[in-house]
Amino acid sequence: MVDGYADRFDDVDAGKVLDALQILRTASRLIRELEAYFARHDLSQLRFLTLIVIDREPDRDSLAVSDIADRLDVSRPVVTRTLQGLEKAGLIRISHNESDARSRNISLSDSGKSTLERVLPGYFAILHRHVTGADG
Amino acid sequence: MVDGYADRFDDVDAGKVLDALQILRTASRLIRELEAYFARHDLSQLRFLTLIVIDREPDRDSLAVSDIADRLDVSRPVVTRTLQGLEKAGLIRISHNESDARSRNISLSDSGKSTLERVLPGYFAILHRHVTGADG
């Protein structure tokens, strides 16, 4: 498909364009598979990654909403919404920050921690398989 | 970040997992850049790709809704919605299929064709640059 177009543009190398499209396809396949996997565990990519960044935080066991947004590079409203879901599912606890009344401390509940442990192996297995398997 | 986790799983190679995460990151960057580019031209990824598959169809100058959905691998409702937008923007024409009253023929308008010509060079340039540039 690309060749017919790329022929017409001097400064473009059809091979490289195909590489880029290949990256897009591979990623899209990977994302779809991850999403299906998470859905089976009542999670989503963002819910899972949220648990991860809290868990991985050195020295602290809680993060602020904006910390999570920064680390995951998503907008704060999306984090707010995701946290509401996670709290309702009992995977995190949200408490008030004592030194700044605007801020919240987000921490993992026991259930959140065990969910993470349960889901991680499959997550890594999928990532692993995608690079090892039929990808370019 | 990955290392701390991957250490704990025997059958997982942290390097490969990092490769997979790198693909995800690269793709996500590419997608974001493409989306911004399309937005500047009053398009979206899907609107653009829809124009492309109609344009590239050999022997015919129109496609059915379900053909487009198949070629782009998106659901038919999304195609319906996208086509409504493209028609309102005057980039495509939708006519009834004479031999099957359920089906529609989607074809590019002159405006659609010229939009495609205008947008393609930048599109390929972005794909090209992403593979050539700082990607892994």
Next chain:
DNA sequence: CCCTCATGGTTACCATGATAACTATATGGT
């Protein structure tokens, strides 16, 4: 002190993906 401005979070709304359920038309077995 208090008024302005910055910051943390949330709400409201838009775009874009999906699936389920619906309408209209075609097709095929009896």
Next chain:
DNA sequence: ACCATATAGTTATCATGGTAACCATGAGGG
């Protein structure tokens, strides 16, 4: 010919990303 079933598209609804606008609170200059 007619009824059951399949197919083409659309509508309705949900999930998940975004931005803009909005509170509440904190911080700093006059």
